[in-house]
Amino acid sequence: MEVQVLMSESTNSSRSTDIPSTTIEEIDLDTLVRVDNLCKYYEDDRGLIDWALSRDPEKVRAVDGVSFEIKRGETLGVVGESGCGKSTLARTIMGLHQPTEGTVLFAGKNVAEQVKSDRKRFARRAQIVFQDPSSCLDPRLTLREIVREPLDIHKVGPKPHRNERVEELIERVGLATDQLDRYPSELSGGQRQRIGIARALALDPELLLLDEPTSALDVSVQAQILNLLQEIQEEYNLSYLFISHDLSVIRYLSDRVMVMYLGKIVEIAPSEVIFEEPAHPYTEILLSSTPSKKANIDGKQVRNADIPSPRNPPRGCRFHTRCPVVVPPDNHNVEFEQDEWLAVFDYKLRLRSGRLDTNKLTELVELQDNKTENQTNIKEVVRETCGIPQTLSDSTAEEVLDDSLSALADGDTETALECIAVDFESPCEKQNPPVMHISEGHHSACLRTENE
Template sequence: MTETLLKVEGLKKHFPISGGILGKTVGHVKAVDGVSFEVRKGETLGIVGESGCGKSTTGRMLLRLIEPSEGKVSFEDKEVTKLSNSELRKLRRDMQMVFQDPFASLNPRHTVGKILEEPLIVHGIGSPQERKKRVHELLEIVGLSSYHAKRYPHQFSGGQRQRIGIARALMTKPKLIIADEPVSALDVSIQSQVLNLMQDLQKEFGLTYLFIAHDLGVVRHISDRVGVMYLGRMVELSESENLYDKPLHPYTQALLSAVPIPDPKFERDTILLQGDIPSPSNPPSGCAFHTRCPHATEICKQQTPEFKEQSKGHYVACHLY
């Protein structure tokens, strides 16, 4: 068994909805509604789902960039949800994040050198000379040059900015990197370069990734295991090849049937889901997917399915099993 680096149990985030003149809470948006999973040391766990399913909120809660409503997050047996601000700051040396938008995640008023040096200053790492040397080393490692440290973010392309974002995440030598759709804002030709860079860095530094994306092709390329989310809940989790070859949940089957195959002679049936995604402020009773599921029965409308193991390492939340 591979050592567990991160463990998530029953994680929830319910955002209050205010209404009326007095601004009273009239309901909650259940962005994440009881998610549980583990991330093993040295692996890449991909999390996929449609926009609004709660995957980005989940990633931010792991670092407590958003405070959870309920649940438990443990990193190397330290309960992240109970740490003080000073303890959390120390822990963030080992847990870093790469954000989706490389245009918005870098301060336009700072040079690249200052942006990369800032994590070292915050954590009190190294002398000014050592920090400068580390900045130049990381720039070279991610495929840029040391002289780029004097430039500003607007002087770089989208792919180069994301490389800078990756370099910033690596500055403190973390063990876990949460990558929130790191290539979705990039051109397809640049996506593969950034993905290959991330895989090379994982081998070189022994990194563990939580890779959040909505592109199933990208996730298959980089992930060892894949979790599928729908309306704030995890509905399936398995080894990558097993999930793509033998998806169990009807939602996963529908997602995979929509992935384009670069072969004009290849034919397959596309599963068309009926209706829209329900509102997370008023989710359906029972199984959240029953309003769109072609196999739904009465029990699906009444009882929430348990997220349990069906075969070795393959978990699914569905009454069909």
């Protein structure tokens, strides 16, 4: 394999959750795209509270320090729940967004600089296909004009030959040339997506970024579009970054799969490895929600359905607020059974996020004149709400918890949190999990992987 030595253009060193790289990079010529520590943050307008507190608005960390490569001719699938940063990633690679930090190298050249100096030339080499083709097909143009437009803009070939090229492309994507004088509104969703693909192919690109290209289509049409994408990939030697939330579609098309959670890569591996031997708890849960797979983590699901906001992501491992196997405290004061630990941790997270409001709890129990009895009732309701047994098996843990519950029952949430701050702190809250190498091409960012 040919190897090219390039100087890294990234100066940022905070890459503890990235695929590791060195200062002087070796990039083989098979690599079409190299993303290094890419971050894309958005800033909201200042809200009233920001004005009142004279502070800057919090940044939305849509993509937060990701590194990976796309080889020539390969399909890299990107999967994750909505809001994990998949689409922002695609748009930043395309140069449609300026990165906040980090670099995207396309065939060894920095995309941000290329876009500035010669957007047209870069646009010929990389194209994007969107989920909803209607949004990028001008309804006033005929299909012929839509597919011909990029050829005219980029002055590709002599004018008389451009119509021939349009007809060739239309036929290649499975449409008849007698449809060329129709308008997008006269087509079905699948036909519109075929036009979107024909237009993307017009400039003979090397990379297609496919952003949920089949998710708006019926299942039978989806299969046809996937087959078409597979055929043209081979024919045109295309590389794909293929984004989808549908794991069966990802599995069908991808050579490698990258799993994203709240702007970070949590796992990346060859497709068969991700589906047969996932290492990260989040990947296991994603797979368990597909009908063909069973939950692997002792049948557990996410502990909390709410995805935290990328505006204020959890510290440490971003998945710790939902992870069903979050690591118990590593101090020697307390010892937990795993189920007890998860319940106690849930109590802590509810407390921290204000989801255990003493006023509401008081409404739940019958108000008594006797303060001690009332306090006991509140403590019982909290234990029941969080699934904590009446007595924890470790007596020290029980004592710490009881102090915290007593403070909560007195309406003092701050002290309730302080009581459990040290003894009930998971390493997953404290530490950004480093990326661990598991096997060839397989990396995962989880403290449990590190400890196994």
